[in-house]
Amino acid sequence: MSEITQISGAFEWSISKIAESLGMSRNTVAKRLRENHVHPSRKEKGNFVYALKDAMPAIFAADSAKATGINDPDEMAPETRKAWFQSENERVKLERELGNLLDSSDVAREFSLMAKAVIQVLDTLPDVLERDCGLTPSQVSKVQGSIDDLRDQMALRAGAIEDEEDAA
Numbered sequence: 001m002s003e004i005t006q007i008s009g010a011f012e013w014s015i016s017k018i019a020e021s022l023g024m025s026r027n028t029v030a031k032r033l034r035e036n037h038v039h040p041s042r043k044e045k046g047n048f049v050y051a052l053k054d055a056m057p058a059i060f061a062a063d064s065a066k067a068t069g070i071n072d073p074d075e076m077a078p079e080t081r082k083a084w085f086q087s088e089n090e091r092v093k094l095e096r097e098l099g100n101l102l103d104s105s106d107v108a109r110e111f112s113l114m115a116k117a118v119i120q121v122l123d124t125l126p127d128v129l130e131r132d133c134g135l136t137p138s139q140v141s142k143v144q145g146s147i148d149d150l151r152d153q154m155a156l157r158a159g160a161i162e163d164e165e166d167a168a
Helices: 008-012 015-024 024-033 050-068 078-098 104-133 137-167
Strands: 042-044 048-049
Touching: 015 024, 015 048, 015 050, 024 050, 048 050, 104 137
Parallel strands: none
Antiparallel strands: 042 048
């Protein structure tokens, strides 16, 4: 007959079980738990067990620290930094050739053309509504006010983008 355990025990594992499930060495798991000051939650059958919610972040903290150091040029040795920047330049060239990366001037030009097209439609909309839909002058005035507000917001946002680009 099987043994009944508390559901909370399902999330408390020994170092051996953690190491086996992650495909790591017991020594590595124990070292990372010790370095990150993770204490066992209790003792089961003579072995310490650790709450997974405490153990897993501690075990993978070392991996994330290594990963951030690899891509941080300020943390690299000079020769590694040079190789990293060269590889980044090559990546940018490839992205540009594939069409996944555009120059900011091209993006600004396309955005400008799109904004002009939208504004042209918005400028003629009140006339169309009055002539073709039979809106009253007061209704057309409300539509015109909304369009003017939208144009002002677009102009402010475009100005904010230009200010951000000038600051960069």
